[in-house]
């Protein structure tokens with residue numbers, strides 16, 4: 001009989017037997033279940049530090065992209081859409097080549113968001129994830145929401161080779177495109193640009209502090225100004241006043257500029273935005 005137990009270890013066979021053999025088999029199956037669960041927890045505990053490192057090491061790439069990308073709307077304060085477009089054109093040399101777009105922008109953002117979410121889903125019971133209402137989590141998922149709409153309307157749909165969009169080329173997609181959206185859908189454009197900039201920068205403030213703290217502890221940070229611990233209030237004020245405000249006043253300058261493009265191009269721009277549910281609602 002014990003030999004049978006080892007030969008047929010499926011719970012169905014064991015539980016279908018009767019008497020003391022049945023209960024012995026039940027204990028056997030329960031202890032195996034416990035072993036499985038603890039090895040599963042062990043596996044999760046091992047994978048967690050790998051995910052944490054992946055989340056951390058993708059952040060410098062995303063931060064540099066944000067700095068380059070947001071310089072364009074911020075410079076609209078001094079030179080309007082013309083300077084914003086020229087700055088974006090220069091920036092694209094860094095982040096929109098065949099190699100740099102997947103390696104420096106889309107890859108790091110996708111891997112960062114996926115690893116951070118996986119970390120939450122795989123956390124073993126002994127190491128629960130931070131609560132969903134934590135500022136890093138709220139701003140992380142809010143950024144993901146706004147960024148999905150932004151990426152589709154500003155990068156994916158413009159490339160579609162269908163009339164009347166007819167695949168907008170890099171020279172055709174300049175800040176006249178942003179102005180067309182601001183003019184046609186002022187409220188939702190303000191909400192979508194404002195939401196994206198606000199939540200992503202707030203996420204960098206709190207997420208950046210976590211990464212900084214971990215790297216200072218591990219001795220990976222050498223610059224003394226990065227080692228200095230600023231209060232959260234000070235960091236929020238710096239980020240709001242130094243980044244969010246100039247970017248959004250730049251958007252204001254763009255919204256108040258008259259259109260400087262052909263009507264046929266405006267039709268193509270608007271049809272890009274109408275491809276998204278966010279502009280059709």
Ligand code: HEM
Nearest residue numbers: 073088095096101105147151154155178193196197200251
């Ligand atoms: C008011 C603020 C913003 C404006 C006016 C703006 C404008 C644009 C424009 C015109 C494009 C298409 C041209 C290009 O590829 O550069 C674009 C693409 C993109 N934007 Fe923004 N953006 C803003 C904020 C942001 C923020 C805060 C993020 C990230 C959190 C972001 C992420 C992206 C990404 C990932 C692309 C696609 C880039 C690529 O694949 O090469 N944008 N944006």
Ligand code: HEM
Nearest residue numbers: 055059062063113116120137140141143144204207208210
């Ligand atoms: C636009 C790009 C970004 C997106 C879409 C994004 C998205 C996310 C998401 C969805 C989470 C998961 C939150 C949770 O489950 O609790 C997260 C976590 C995090 N993010 Fe970001 N993030 C971005 C950029 C950044 C940047 C630039 C930094 C730092 C400078 C950063 C630092 C962090 C940190 C430290 C965490 C916590 C990870 C952990 O639990 O260990 N993120 N992010």
